[in-house]
Amino acid sequence: MPTSRPTPHRRSASTGAVIAVALAAGLLAPAQSASAEGTGVRIHDIQGTTRISPLAGHQVKDVPGIVTAVKAFGPARGFWFQDPNPDDNPATSEGIFVFTGSTTPAVAAGDSVLVSGTVGEYYPGGQDAGLQSVTQLTKAAWTVQSSGNALPAAVKLRPSAVPARYAPDVHGSIEKLPLKPDRYALDYFESLEGMRVSVDNAPVVGPTNPHNELWVTADPRHDRTARGGTLYGSYRDPNSARVKVASLIPFKQRPFPVANVGDELTGTTAGPLDYDNFGGYTLQATELGTLADHKLARESTRKQKNDELAVATYNLENLSPKAPQAKFDRLAGALVHNLAAPDIVALEEVQDDDGATDDGVVDAGQTLKKLTDAIAAAGGPAYQWRQINPVNDQDGGQPGGNIRTAFLFNPARVSFTDTPGGDSTTPVRVLREGGKAKLSASPGRVQPADAAWKTSRKPLAGQFTFRGKDVFVVANHFNSKGGDQGLDSRIQPPARTSEVQRNQQARIVNTFVKQLLAVDKNANVIVAGDLNDYQFSSALKTLTSGGVLTDQVGRLPKKERYGYVYQGNSQVLDHILTSRHISRPDYDIVHINAEFADQASDHDPQVLRWKP
Structure with a gap:
């Protein structure tokens, strides 16, 4: 799959297979734990190869990773952390969100942590809304091993990486289907859930809204309108490369850009890939590109003639x-x-x-x-x-x-x-x-x-x-x-x-x-x-x-x-x-x-x- 995913750290045995065997044998049950020292649970084992974690409902212990971002505002606070040593399976995400409720977690980007907690699936808007779930850890505790570590490299969202096909057409739920990130856009984004991603020189295709969010496209040439947007022309093509951008940067430090369609976030915009019920996959920016104002003008139509x-x-x-x-x-x-x-x-x-x-x-x-x-x-x-x-x-x-x-x-x-x-x-x-x-x-x-x-x-x-x-x-x-x-x-x-x-x-x-x-x-x-x-x-x-x-x-x-x-x-x-x-x-x-x-x-x- 043509992505900029970090070089995989290969293992002689699949830790995912170890977990599967343990589950099948009844050795890993809810309220028990899987230790990183024992079964070697890592983030990609938690994320698995479908939208639903194979460990959902189970406790895990001492899962290693590097903190990549902290959400320090709102009722759903927490942090993302990511394994700097990925496996060789492009379907398994190496990042995950740790939910801490209304409490701001005492961690910082670059901290190397061991996290213990319960694996869960959170459905934005409630399960009946029909949206996808977010795999996360709750009731978490962690220890900081060291600080100031380099963050894992962000996966660059490029036109060649985002599939043109949006999702499997199954007339039902796709959440238990094996992810095919090289075939479907929704699978591609799901395989990056919680991981650092980036877009370079991203055209704005949805203006800044009152919640300080905007939409960009990672495929600047696809179905562009005459004024720089992305045209929705059929159910078959919902424009796969659209991504919402929000910001984790304190507003006083970096006000969110006020952008119109046709503007551009120049340079790099990067952060963990989240998912919510107000726009789907969202790049939670810890780094925001610079707004290039392309001076979109409001139109005026001509005056009707006397006989029109x-x-x-x-x-x-x-x-x-x-x-x-x-x-x-x-x-x-x-x-x-x-x-x-x-x-x-x-x-x-x-x-x-x-x-x-x-x-x-x-x-x-x-x-x-x-x-x-x-x-x-x-x-x-x-x-x-x-x-x-x-x-x-x-x-x-x-x-x-x-x-x-x-x-x-x-x-x-x-x-x-x-x-x-x-x-x-x-x-x-x-x-x-x-x-x-x-x-x-x-x-x-x-x-x-x-x-x-x-x-x-x-x-x-x-x-x-x-x-x-x-x-x-x-x-x-x-x-x-x-x-x-x-x-x-x-x-x-x-x-x-x-x-x-x-x-x-x-x-x-x-x-x-x-x-x-x-x-x-x-x-x-x-x-x-x-x-x-x-x-x-x-x-x-x-x-x-x-x-x-x-x-x-x-x-x-x-x-x-x-x-x-x-x-x-x-x-x-x-x-x-x-x-x-x-x-x-x-x-x-x-x-x-x-x-x-x-x-x-x-x-x-x-x-x-x-x-x-």
């Missing part, structure tokens, strides 16, 4: 009057300047007037007034809004927030057809009037009582007129991916249980569009919003089935198909789709948020321009 209708969608990320005025000002400035004041905007995550306070308030008039006032103050149009209050606590999202979709529109450019009858529970119907389609209520909700919308936002349909032409817009916010297993789950392929509901939601919206087109095959229909799924997902295939809608994402150059960045993957969640009669539209995802550490929202907005 501009329709945008923007997820405002839990906007309520309790948000700082600075957030309203930034969202407003983006709508006016970066999006060039679209004629119609489908908004998502508009909260009620008291935000996350769960007291029965459902109206969002104050939220929308504060936003439109900020838009006017930024030099934008005097937008009006239309929306329907949800039933209290029935639409999911942040508890008490009552998020919903809403429309903004510029009355100087476009008219809204107000048709009474729309409320939180009455479904909008498609009517025929003079051979043309018409909504029974505008605004109106699409099948709000259907079980597909349980604890999820209901689509909002509105009828607009632009230059004498009717345009039907459906604003959407499909259910989230909450509950899905992560890409790095021990279940492979990971379960995407939330897809079931999104497929049901997509079918309802697809049927509604078909109803409009059945009345008028030339109806101008735009479906927009945060669909919480990828352009290659089953939900989008359901939504576009029958050729009634075209997902405009697919018309962009491949390197531009993203508007959200999650764990180092630049991906698509928001969409604008159009009916057949809308020909040759101009579509743009405007990158102003997702790639940046400083965000007004975690979503990029997008806009479509079209001449009716």
